[in-house]
Amino acid sequence: MNTYFDLFQLPAQFVLDSNVLVQHYRTLAEACHPDKFAAADAFAQKQAMMMTATINEAYRVLNDPLNRAAYLLQQAGIDADAPEHTHYPPEFLMQQMAWREALAEAGAEKDEAALMDLSAEIGAAQNDLLNELTTAFTKNDLNQAADWVRQGRFLHKLQQEIQAALP
Known part of the structure:
Protein backbone atom coordinates (compact mmCIF):
# COMPACT_ATOMS: atom_id res chain seq x y z
CA MET A 1 0.00 0.00 0.00
CA ASP A 64 -14.16 13.60 5.53
CA PRO A 65 -13.78 16.11 2.66
CA LEU A 66 -11.44 18.46 4.53
CA ASN A 67 -9.25 15.63 5.77
CA ARG A 68 -9.25 14.08 2.29
CA ALA A 69 -8.21 17.41 0.78
CA ALA A 70 -5.45 17.89 3.35
CA TYR A 71 -4.26 14.32 2.68
CA LEU A 72 -4.18 14.90 -1.09
CA LEU A 73 -2.23 18.11 -0.54
CA GLN A 74 0.15 16.30 1.80
CA GLN A 75 0.76 13.71 -0.92
CA ALA A 76 1.73 16.64 -3.18
CA GLY A 77 4.12 18.02 -0.56
CA ILE A 78 1.84 20.75 0.79
CA ASP A 79 1.02 20.84 4.51
CA ALA A 80 -2.24 22.80 4.55
CA ASP A 81 -2.39 22.59 8.34
CA ALA A 82 1.15 23.86 8.99
CA PRO A 83 1.14 26.53 11.71
CA GLU A 84 3.09 29.03 9.63
CA HIS A 85 0.11 29.60 7.34
CA THR A 86 -1.52 32.59 8.96
CA HIS A 87 -2.54 34.74 6.00
CA TYR A 88 -6.29 34.87 5.39
CA PRO A 89 -8.35 37.19 3.20
CA PRO A 90 -9.64 40.19 5.19
CA GLU A 91 -13.25 39.38 4.23
CA PHE A 92 -12.88 35.91 5.73
CA LEU A 93 -11.40 37.29 8.95
CA MET A 94 -14.18 39.88 9.27
CA GLN A 95 -16.82 37.21 8.72
CA GLN A 96 -15.15 35.01 11.34
CA MET A 97 -15.26 37.87 13.86
CA ALA A 98 -18.94 38.52 13.14
CA TRP A 99 -19.80 34.84 13.54
CA ARG A 100 -17.81 34.59 16.76
CA GLU A 101 -19.62 37.63 18.17
CA ALA A 102 -22.97 36.11 17.20
CA LEU A 103 -21.96 32.84 18.85
CA ALA A 104 -20.86 34.60 22.03
CA GLU A 105 -24.13 36.55 22.23
CA ALA A 106 -26.37 33.59 21.46
CA GLY A 107 -24.40 31.37 23.82
CA ALA A 108 -24.54 33.87 26.68
CA GLU A 109 -28.29 34.29 26.21
CA LYS A 110 -28.78 30.53 25.69
CA ASP A 111 -30.72 31.49 22.55
CA GLU A 112 -31.23 28.12 20.86
CA ALA A 113 -32.97 29.62 17.81
CA ALA A 114 -30.09 32.04 17.19
CA LEU A 115 -27.57 29.21 17.60
CA MET A 116 -29.49 27.06 15.13
CA ASP A 117 -29.68 29.94 12.62
CA LEU A 118 -25.94 30.51 12.99
CA SER A 119 -25.28 26.80 12.52
CA ALA A 120 -27.34 26.83 9.32
CA GLU A 121 -25.50 29.91 8.04
CA ILE A 122 -22.12 28.32 8.70
CA GLY A 123 -23.33 25.06 7.18
CA ALA A 124 -24.14 26.94 3.99
CA ALA A 125 -20.69 28.54 4.07
CA GLN A 126 -19.17 25.07 4.49
CA ASN A 127 -21.08 23.81 1.44
CA ASP A 128 -19.88 26.81 -0.59
CA LEU A 129 -16.33 26.15 0.58
CA LEU A 130 -16.51 22.48 -0.48
CA ASN A 131 -17.65 23.60 -3.93
CA GLU A 132 -14.68 26.00 -4.11
CA LEU A 133 -12.39 23.20 -2.94
CA THR A 134 -13.73 20.91 -5.66
CA THR A 135 -13.07 23.63 -8.24
CA ALA A 136 -9.53 24.20 -6.95
CA PHE A 137 -8.70 20.49 -7.22
CA THR A 138 -10.34 20.28 -10.64
CA LYS A 139 -8.10 23.12 -11.82
CA ASN A 140 -5.12 21.57 -9.98
CA ASP A 141 -4.73 24.84 -8.07
CA LEU A 142 -3.22 23.21 -5.00
CA ASN A 143 -2.24 26.44 -3.25
CA GLN A 144 -5.82 27.67 -3.47
CA ALA A 145 -7.03 24.27 -2.28
CA ALA A 146 -4.73 24.59 0.75
CA ASP A 147 -6.23 28.01 1.51
CA TRP A 148 -9.73 26.53 1.34
CA VAL A 149 -8.72 23.69 3.67
CA ARG A 150 -7.44 26.17 6.25
CA GLN A 151 -10.62 28.20 6.02
CA GLY A 152 -12.67 25.01 6.24
CA ARG A 153 -10.90 24.10 9.47
CA PHE A 154 -12.06 27.42 10.97
CA LEU A 155 -15.63 26.77 9.89
CA HIS A 156 -15.56 23.23 11.26
CA LYS A 157 -14.26 24.43 14.62
CA LEU A 158 -16.90 27.15 14.77
CA GLN A 159 -19.60 24.62 13.98
CA GLN A 160 -18.33 22.40 16.84
CA GLU A 161 -18.43 25.36 19.21
CA ILE A 162 -22.02 26.07 18.22
CA GLN A 163 -22.99 22.45 18.86
CA ALA A 164 -21.30 22.62 22.28
CA ALA A 165 -23.21 25.81 23.11
CA LEU A 166 -26.58 24.29 22.28
CA PRO A 167 -28.61 23.29 25.35
Missing part, protein backbone atom coordinates in the same frame (compact mmCIF):
# COMPACT_ATOMS: atom_id res chain seq x y z
CA ASN A 2 1.37 3.36 -0.97
CA THR A 3 -1.52 5.65 -0.03
CA TYR A 4 -4.95 5.43 1.53
CA PHE A 5 -6.38 5.73 -1.96
CA ASP A 6 -4.36 2.68 -3.04
CA LEU A 7 -5.56 0.75 0.01
CA PHE A 8 -9.19 1.43 -0.96
CA GLN A 9 -8.47 0.97 -4.69
CA LEU A 10 -9.77 4.47 -5.42
CA PRO A 11 -8.40 7.19 -7.66
CA ALA A 12 -6.32 9.78 -5.80
CA GLN A 13 -8.74 12.65 -6.33
CA PHE A 14 -10.85 14.97 -4.23
CA VAL A 15 -14.26 13.93 -5.54
CA LEU A 16 -15.04 10.38 -4.45
CA ASP A 17 -18.13 8.20 -4.61
CA SER A 18 -18.93 7.79 -0.92
CA ASN A 19 -20.91 4.59 -1.59
CA VAL A 20 -17.87 2.98 -3.20
CA LEU A 21 -15.69 4.18 -0.30
CA VAL A 22 -18.04 2.61 2.25
CA GLN A 23 -18.27 -0.61 0.24
CA HIS A 24 -14.47 -0.93 0.03
CA TYR A 25 -14.15 -0.06 3.74
CA ARG A 26 -16.56 -2.80 4.75
CA THR A 27 -14.81 -5.36 2.55
CA LEU A 28 -11.39 -4.47 3.96
CA ALA A 29 -12.60 -4.27 7.56
CA GLU A 30 -14.22 -7.68 7.28
CA ALA A 31 -11.16 -9.28 5.68
CA CYS A 32 -8.81 -7.98 8.36
CA HIS A 33 -11.07 -8.15 11.39
CA PRO A 34 -9.02 -9.37 14.38
CA ASP A 35 -11.69 -11.98 15.24
CA LYS A 36 -10.78 -13.83 12.04
CA PHE A 37 -7.27 -14.22 13.41
CA ALA A 38 -8.21 -15.36 16.94
CA ALA A 39 -6.77 -18.85 16.32
CA ALA A 40 -3.68 -17.53 14.51
CA ASP A 41 -0.26 -16.97 16.06
CA ALA A 42 0.55 -13.76 17.93
CA PHE A 43 2.32 -12.24 14.93
CA ALA A 44 -0.70 -12.73 12.64
CA GLN A 45 -2.99 -11.33 15.33
CA LYS A 46 -0.81 -8.24 15.71
CA GLN A 47 -0.67 -7.78 11.93
CA ALA A 48 -4.49 -7.96 11.76
CA MET A 49 -4.82 -5.38 14.54
CA MET A 50 -2.35 -3.03 12.82
CA MET A 51 -4.07 -3.44 9.46
CA THR A 52 -7.46 -2.79 11.05
CA ALA A 53 -6.11 0.41 12.62
CA THR A 54 -4.71 1.51 9.26
CA ILE A 55 -8.00 0.77 7.48
CA ASN A 56 -9.97 2.72 10.10
CA GLU A 57 -7.63 5.71 9.88
CA ALA A 58 -7.69 5.65 6.08
CA TYR A 59 -11.48 5.59 6.12
CA ARG A 60 -11.61 8.45 8.65
CA VAL A 61 -9.38 10.57 6.41
CA LEU A 62 -10.98 9.74 3.07
CA ASN A 63 -14.55 9.99 4.35
Whole structure:
Protein backbone atom coordinates (compact mmCIF):
# COMPACT_ATOMS: atom_id res chain seq x y z
CA MET A 1 0.00 0.00 0.00
CA ASN A 2 1.37 3.36 -0.97
CA THR A 3 -1.52 5.65 -0.03
CA TYR A 4 -4.95 5.43 1.53
CA PHE A 5 -6.38 5.73 -1.96
CA ASP A 6 -4.36 2.68 -3.04
CA LEU A 7 -5.56 0.75 0.01
CA PHE A 8 -9.19 1.43 -0.96
CA GLN A 9 -8.47 0.97 -4.69
CA LEU A 10 -9.77 4.47 -5.42
CA PRO A 11 -8.40 7.19 -7.66
CA ALA A 12 -6.32 9.78 -5.80
CA GLN A 13 -8.74 12.65 -6.33
CA PHE A 14 -10.85 14.97 -4.23
CA VAL A 15 -14.26 13.93 -5.54
CA LEU A 16 -15.04 10.38 -4.45
CA ASP A 17 -18.13 8.20 -4.61
CA SER A 18 -18.93 7.79 -0.92
CA ASN A 19 -20.91 4.59 -1.59
CA VAL A 20 -17.87 2.98 -3.20
CA LEU A 21 -15.69 4.18 -0.30
CA VAL A 22 -18.04 2.61 2.25
CA GLN A 23 -18.27 -0.61 0.24
CA HIS A 24 -14.47 -0.93 0.03
CA TYR A 25 -14.15 -0.06 3.74
CA ARG A 26 -16.56 -2.80 4.75
CA THR A 27 -14.81 -5.36 2.55
CA LEU A 28 -11.39 -4.47 3.96
CA ALA A 29 -12.60 -4.27 7.56
CA GLU A 30 -14.22 -7.68 7.28
CA ALA A 31 -11.16 -9.28 5.68
CA CYS A 32 -8.81 -7.98 8.36
CA HIS A 33 -11.07 -8.15 11.39
CA PRO A 34 -9.02 -9.37 14.38
CA ASP A 35 -11.69 -11.98 15.24
CA LYS A 36 -10.78 -13.83 12.04
CA PHE A 37 -7.27 -14.22 13.41
CA ALA A 38 -8.21 -15.36 16.94
CA ALA A 39 -6.77 -18.85 16.32
CA ALA A 40 -3.68 -17.53 14.51
CA ASP A 41 -0.26 -16.97 16.06
CA ALA A 42 0.55 -13.76 17.93
CA PHE A 43 2.32 -12.24 14.93
CA ALA A 44 -0.70 -12.73 12.64
CA GLN A 45 -2.99 -11.33 15.33
CA LYS A 46 -0.81 -8.24 15.71
CA GLN A 47 -0.67 -7.78 11.93
CA ALA A 48 -4.49 -7.96 11.76
CA MET A 49 -4.82 -5.38 14.54
CA MET A 50 -2.35 -3.03 12.82
CA MET A 51 -4.07 -3.44 9.46
CA THR A 52 -7.46 -2.79 11.05
CA ALA A 53 -6.11 0.41 12.62
CA THR A 54 -4.71 1.51 9.26
CA ILE A 55 -8.00 0.77 7.48
CA ASN A 56 -9.97 2.72 10.10
CA GLU A 57 -7.63 5.71 9.88
CA ALA A 58 -7.69 5.65 6.08
CA TYR A 59 -11.48 5.59 6.12
CA ARG A 60 -11.61 8.45 8.65
CA VAL A 61 -9.38 10.57 6.41
CA LEU A 62 -10.98 9.74 3.07
CA ASN A 63 -14.55 9.99 4.35
CA ASP A 64 -14.16 13.60 5.53
CA PRO A 65 -13.78 16.11 2.66
CA LEU A 66 -11.44 18.46 4.53
CA ASN A 67 -9.25 15.63 5.77
CA ARG A 68 -9.25 14.08 2.29
CA ALA A 69 -8.21 17.41 0.78
CA ALA A 70 -5.45 17.89 3.35
CA TYR A 71 -4.26 14.32 2.68
CA LEU A 72 -4.18 14.90 -1.09
CA LEU A 73 -2.23 18.11 -0.54
CA GLN A 74 0.15 16.30 1.80
CA GLN A 75 0.76 13.71 -0.92
CA ALA A 76 1.73 16.64 -3.18
CA GLY A 77 4.12 18.02 -0.56
CA ILE A 78 1.84 20.75 0.79
CA ASP A 79 1.02 20.84 4.51
CA ALA A 80 -2.24 22.80 4.55
CA ASP A 81 -2.39 22.59 8.34
CA ALA A 82 1.15 23.86 8.99
CA PRO A 83 1.14 26.53 11.71
CA GLU A 84 3.09 29.03 9.63
CA HIS A 85 0.11 29.60 7.34
CA THR A 86 -1.52 32.59 8.96
CA HIS A 87 -2.54 34.74 6.00
CA TYR A 88 -6.29 34.87 5.39
CA PRO A 89 -8.35 37.19 3.20
CA PRO A 90 -9.64 40.19 5.19
CA GLU A 91 -13.25 39.38 4.23
CA PHE A 92 -12.88 35.91 5.73
CA LEU A 93 -11.40 37.29 8.95
CA MET A 94 -14.18 39.88 9.27
CA GLN A 95 -16.82 37.21 8.72
CA GLN A 96 -15.15 35.01 11.34
CA MET A 97 -15.26 37.87 13.86
CA ALA A 98 -18.94 38.52 13.14
CA TRP A 99 -19.80 34.84 13.54
CA ARG A 100 -17.81 34.59 16.76
CA GLU A 101 -19.62 37.63 18.17
CA ALA A 102 -22.97 36.11 17.20
CA LEU A 103 -21.96 32.84 18.85
CA ALA A 104 -20.86 34.60 22.03
CA GLU A 105 -24.13 36.55 22.23
CA ALA A 106 -26.37 33.59 21.46
CA GLY A 107 -24.40 31.37 23.82
CA ALA A 108 -24.54 33.87 26.68
CA GLU A 109 -28.29 34.29 26.21
CA LYS A 110 -28.78 30.53 25.69
CA ASP A 111 -30.72 31.49 22.55
CA GLU A 112 -31.23 28.12 20.86
CA ALA A 113 -32.97 29.62 17.81
CA ALA A 114 -30.09 32.04 17.19
CA LEU A 115 -27.57 29.21 17.60
CA MET A 116 -29.49 27.06 15.13
CA ASP A 117 -29.68 29.94 12.62
CA LEU A 118 -25.94 30.51 12.99
CA SER A 119 -25.28 26.80 12.52
CA ALA A 120 -27.34 26.83 9.32
CA GLU A 121 -25.50 29.91 8.04
CA ILE A 122 -22.12 28.32 8.70
CA GLY A 123 -23.33 25.06 7.18
CA ALA A 124 -24.14 26.94 3.99
CA ALA A 125 -20.69 28.54 4.07
CA GLN A 126 -19.17 25.07 4.49
CA ASN A 127 -21.08 23.81 1.44
CA ASP A 128 -19.88 26.81 -0.59
CA LEU A 129 -16.33 26.15 0.58
CA LEU A 130 -16.51 22.48 -0.48
CA ASN A 131 -17.65 23.60 -3.93
CA GLU A 132 -14.68 26.00 -4.11
CA LEU A 133 -12.39 23.20 -2.94
CA THR A 134 -13.73 20.91 -5.66
CA THR A 135 -13.07 23.63 -8.24
CA ALA A 136 -9.53 24.20 -6.95
CA PHE A 137 -8.70 20.49 -7.22
CA THR A 138 -10.34 20.28 -10.64
CA LYS A 139 -8.10 23.12 -11.82
CA ASN A 140 -5.12 21.57 -9.98
CA ASP A 141 -4.73 24.84 -8.07
CA LEU A 142 -3.22 23.21 -5.00
CA ASN A 143 -2.24 26.44 -3.25
CA GLN A 144 -5.82 27.67 -3.47
CA ALA A 145 -7.03 24.27 -2.28
CA ALA A 146 -4.73 24.59 0.75
CA ASP A 147 -6.23 28.01 1.51
CA TRP A 148 -9.73 26.53 1.34
CA VAL A 149 -8.72 23.69 3.67
CA ARG A 150 -7.44 26.17 6.25
CA GLN A 151 -10.62 28.20 6.02
CA GLY A 152 -12.67 25.01 6.24
CA ARG A 153 -10.90 24.10 9.47
CA PHE A 154 -12.06 27.42 10.97
CA LEU A 155 -15.63 26.77 9.89
CA HIS A 156 -15.56 23.23 11.26
CA LYS A 157 -14.26 24.43 14.62
CA LEU A 158 -16.90 27.15 14.77
CA GLN A 159 -19.60 24.62 13.98
CA GLN A 160 -18.33 22.40 16.84
CA GLU A 161 -18.43 25.36 19.21
CA ILE A 162 -22.02 26.07 18.22
CA GLN A 163 -22.99 22.45 18.86
CA ALA A 164 -21.30 22.62 22.28
CA ALA A 165 -23.21 25.81 23.11
CA LEU A 166 -26.58 24.29 22.28
CA PRO A 167 -28.61 23.29 25.35
